[in-house]
Amino acid sequence: MSTGVKILIGLAIAIVALGVTCVGGTLAFGFWVAAQVPEGITLQLDYPDNVVVGDKFDVTITIQNLLDQPRTLVDLDFYNPILDGVSIVSASPKPSADDEDSVFGMRTMSYNSPIPAEGQLVIILTMTAEEAGHFSGDVDVSIDKLLSIYSTTQTIVIEE
Numbered sequence: 001m002s003t004g005v006k007i008l009i010g011l012a013i014a015i016v017a018l019g020v021t022c023v024g025g026t027l028a029f030g031f032w033v034a035a036q037v038p039e040g041i042t043l044q045l046d047y048p049d050n051v052v053v054g055d056k057f058d059v060t061i062t063i064q065n066l067l068d069q070p071r072t073l074v075d076l077d078f079y080n081p082i083l084d085g086v087s088i089v090s091a092s093p094k095p096s097a098d099d100e101d102s103v104f105g106m107r108t109m110s111y112n113s114p115i116p117a118e119g120q121l122v123i124i125l126t127m128t129a130e131e132a133g134h135f136s137g138d139v140d141v142s143i144d145k146l147l148s149i150y151s152t153t154q155t156i157v158i159e160e
Contacts, residue, residue: 037148037149037150038071038143038144038148038149038150039067040065040066040067040071041063041064041065041066041071041141041143041150042063042064042066042150043061043062043063043064043139043141043150043152044061044062044064045059045060045061045062045139045152045154046059046060046062047059047060047156049157050157050158050159051129051156051157051158051159052129052158052159052160053129053130053131053132053158053159053160054128054129055128055129056089056126056127056128056129057126057127057129058124058125058126058127059124059125059127060122060123060124061076061122061123061124061125061139061141062120062121062122063115063120063121063122063123063141063143064119064120065115065116065117065118065119065120065121066118067117067118068117068118069117070114070115070116070117071114071115071143071144072112072113072114072115072143072144073111073112073113073114073115073121073141073142073143074110074111074112074142074143074144074145074146075108075109075110075111075140075141075142075146076095076108076109076111076123076139076140076141076142077106077107077108077109077138077139077140077141077142078106078107078109078137078138078139079105079106079137079138079139079140080102080105080106080137081135081136081137082135082136082137082138082139082154082155082156083102083107083135083137084131084133084135085129085130085131085132085133085135085156085158086127086128086129086130086135086156086158087127087128087130088125088126088127089126089127089128090125090126091109091123091124091125091126092123092124092126093111093113093123095109095110095111096110096111096112097109097110098110111123115143129158130158131158132158132159132160133157133158134155134156134157134158135155135156135157135158136153136154136155136156137153137154138151138152138153138154139151139152139153139154140152
């Protein structure tokens with residue numbers, strides 16, 4: 001067997017090994033993140049079933065802490081395209097930081113706000129409907145640390 005063939009076989013084995021390692025690592029990271037769902041937290045979003053382009057409307061986000069110890073809301077994340085048809089006019093309480101633009105398909109509003117033991121934190125976002133359509137995406141809250149995530153998929157329906 002020539003040296004060139006041996007090199008090609010070695011490269012093929014190395015590429016296969018690298019591919020298996022990358023896929024395995026990605027799956028392991030996904031399982032690890034999924035296992036980090038915060039205990040004792042519920043998340044509810046309330047908003048109108050249908051809004052019309054130009055309407056202002058409120059999205060009420062209620063984060064309930066069922067445990068007898070205080071928790072912290074670190075971040076509130078919106079994944080595209082849920083915010084594509086709206087603009088956020090205001091947030092109450094105001095986030096400590098808001099990237100305001102979608103970065104890597106996600107808009108992050110940082111809070112670092114306490115959620116009392118056996119209590120709740122309510123955030124009200126006032127939005128304006130900008131474009132007609134069905135806009136779905138994940139809404140995540142990070143509790144106590146960045147990779148402790150409670151996630152839900154939501155759809156905002158905007159009519160002409």
